[in-house]
Amino acid sequence: MQVVVYSLSGEEKGKIELPENIFNVEVNEHALYESIKEFLNNQRQGTVKTKTRGEVSGGGRKPWRQKGTGRARAGSNRSPLWVGGGTTFGPQPKDWYYKTNKKVKRLALKSALTLKAKEKRIFVIESVDLEQPKTKTFFDLTKKLNIEKTDKKLFVNEKYNKNLYYSVRNMDGTFVIMAHEINPYFVMNSDYLIFTESGLKKLEEVFSL
Numbered sequence: 001m002q003v004v005v006y007s008l009s010g011e012e013k014g015k016i017e018l019p020e021n022i023f024n025v026e027v028n029e030h031a032l033y034e035s036i037k038e039f040l041n042n043q044r045q046g047t048v049k050t051k052t053r054g055e056v057s058g059g060g061r062k063p064w065r066q067k068g069t070g071r072a073r074a075g076s077n078r079s080p081l082w083v084g085g086g087t088t089f090g091p092q093p094k095d096w097y098y099k100t101n102k103k104v105k106r107l108a109l110k111s112a113l114t115l116k117a118k119e120k121r122i123f124v125i126e127s128v129d130l131e132q133p134k135t136k137t138f139f140d141l142t143k144k145l146n147i148e149k150t151d152k153k154l155f156v157n158e159k160y161n162k163n164l165y166y167s168v169r170n171m172d173g174t175f176v177i178m179a180h181e182i183n184p185y186f187v188m189n190s191d192y193l194i195f196t197e198s199g200l201k202k203l204e205e206v207f208s209l
Helices: 029-041 102-118 135-144 162-168 184-188 197-207
Strands: 002-006 012-017 122-125 153-157 174-178 192-196
Touching (some): 029 184, 122 197, 153 197, 162 174, 192 197
Parallel strands (some): 002 122, 122 192, 153 174, 153 192
Antiparallel strands (some): 002 012
């Protein structure tokens, strides 16, 4: 599959072939599900906690005698039924860690990239070597690529580029990632992927096997 290579000004500079073994594979939905589940689960801290009736302060003395008061019997003012009492079946610390094997994650990534390629939501641009950050350059570029302001855009470069990061960080829904860090969640959570030529080459080096 071929895609057009654009300059930062939005001009067509030629075409480039997307690697077939990455952008044209049989989509495996279950691998996608497993990989995205792993990513989201592992973002969870699992530190939320409520106190049970045994952990809240107070409650050492029976509030009133068992019989003869006309009130319901009570053994502690820390009962979950009382204001200030413990919580019944509240959340407790939990390890949400989830793991899928390397082959599944790689298949999921290729499936996600294949879906974006089939939807024609992948663009390739030339080098992003800038002398200084320039948000307007990238804002105009996305406009010429017919990408809406509200669309989520993911720039993929070979390595960290400070000027690229500072240029797009103020644009709505725009993120930058290095090619070796890309994962199925970032791909599926973006409306458009914008690779630099070096980023695409690095992606092929890392994930072509």
